[in-house]
Amino acid sequence: MRATVKDVARLAQVSPKTVSNVVNGTTPVSDAMRIRVEAAMLELEYVPNLSARALRNGRSGLIALALPDLSTPYSAEMAHHFVVAAGARGLGVQMEETAISGERELQLISKARAHLIDGLILNPVLLPSVSVQAGARLPPTVFIGEVDQRVGDHVWVDNVAATQELTLHLVGLGHRRIAIMGSMRSETSRLRMKGYRAALRIARIARDRRLEIANPDWFPAGGAQAMTSYLIEHPLPDAIVCMTDSIAIGAISALWSLGHRVPEDVSVVGYDNINNGAFAVPPLTTIDFDKPTYATTVLDLLEARIADPERPVERVTMPHRLVVRQSSAPPRTAAVR
């Protein structure tokens, strides 16, 4: 059996209170006392029972991070930064996967209070905005990513501005027939599409729906598949804005298989600046944001929310920047088409 405070107290001949003081450092304890208690803890291999502490304190020291799909490089990087930043604050991180289902997302929100967690970081994808708006009784939650809601704290990147910048970068290189590729059924794609179209408008390029390529998912597999079937019926665009780096990697893979060279024949850009993007062949032009700062910003908001559930809702827009690498370049013949 594991030793408890009582056992330690008995062995050290002090009260449980004193043991607790030594463990938590809430009240100063005399050196002699401390040494005696520490010796007893060592001898009994005492380890505090965190369930008991959680029950007593009403805090588990655990937060949940809910991402749509944990298997992607993007999720991996986010998980890494959150776990590191949370660890520095003494918080553990429970991972949840919403499996790109709005139902699971709702479940998380409603049942999170049942879980062992003090707070929730939620990256919704399909969550019906309406239910969030209505869902009054959220656990302490910070939304991340693209979601249209006003009821909770929110950290995100200005997707419209970023995608506009990305598209204008291609315009600036001299491209005109600029395609966009992504799963078209989410808030993320709505915003990125908006930025893309805004860029076209600025560049006085007419919208061409044939250049809007629907992707079955957010992964390389979908990107490759969509690219391949697209090219069966359509000519190669000048450039392709992929809504994520993963899609871009899939698209480039398909282009390579079909014998098209990037960027000589077609420029391809992504979004997210995942680590591997810099080592793609060719290295990927993309939108970057500071992920460690993103994580600490979210945790700041979450801790503030846990401490004061009534505080006003905050929305933080993280700065982004265009990272130009070799997957985008001027067209070989800068001719007008």
Next chain:
Amino acid sequence: MRATVKDVARLAQVSPKTVSNVVNGTTPVSDAMRIRVEAAMLELEYVPNLSARALRNGRSGLIALALPDLSTPYSAEMAHHFVVAAGARGLGVQMEETAISGERELQLISKARAHLIDGLILNPVLLPSVSVQAGARLPPTVFIGEVDQRVGDHVWVDNVAATQELTLHLVGLGHRRIAIMGSMRSETSRLRMKGYRAALRIARIARDRRLEIANPDWFPAGGAQAMTSYLIEHPLPDAIVCMTDSIAIGAISALWSLGHRVPEDVSVVGYDNINNGAFAVPPLTTIDFDKPTYATTVLDLLEARIADPERPVERVTMPHRLVVRQSSAPPRTAAVR
């Protein structure tokens, strides 16, 4: 304030026991009773307090998954499969990052009992074998990956056989000057190096230490860097066995930058079969194993260990298979050198 069993019991005019029976279904409850209790739970928005339950039951329903570095695509896939498989068993997963430090790994083992968790899945990298051997009082733990230990349950892939197979595949294509690249200071690299050398021996190729390329890390950055500096002083090998797909992606990126073509000028193979490997340019030849089955196998062992800490230690070797893609091909001139 959140409602408790007592509140529900009072409103439903039953005892707390009955509420608990309805919630947990341990003892059958009459329909009339159940309906009354469920109505009360709904009205009070009752959600059980899992900290209390954990304290009472001595189980939190939470396990920890400790991986060296969460930011890699490999970790992402493992995390995904573990979270999905654990979720199916009603277990939550707390993520820990050992940051490739043996100290943090030890800490996890010793303090895990302090955490809220019922069990630990640990992928050690630098954990000194000796301390594991000695560390008698482990929490319920299943080791995954490459670690030389006999004290705990263990699931892994036969790294020696797999790397031997990978290397012999290159031999079979007609390559002779086969390099190997990886961080050389871990159990993983020791085993993979062993398989590589065994293959050379079988192929009657003399070991050439100049073909053993030390990599600063397990990531693309290190792979690219090591590849680049290697080629300043050495000729291009026929083929390169990279100890992970990530390293291979970095190596290919560097080769591409330097104008070498894969596989025309040099074959490159990886290990792990990460999702993106199939979409590398060119698609990566690699070692695959069934990751979902890996996760369920580990969880089976962990649950058995939690249920019976005294049961005999098990080691499971997961089958692996060589996946041949386009990054490996016969040399252009199949000449003897």
Next chain:
DNA sequence: CTGAAAGCGCTTACAG
């Protein structure tokens, strides 16, 4: 099938 009581291990007022 249901109820009253005890206890999981911790920490925090409350006294001294």
Next chain:
DNA sequence: CTGAAAGCGCTTACAG
């Protein structure tokens, strides 16, 4: 600076 007592919310013998 320390001690004795109470209680966080749950579930499980123990009775009925």
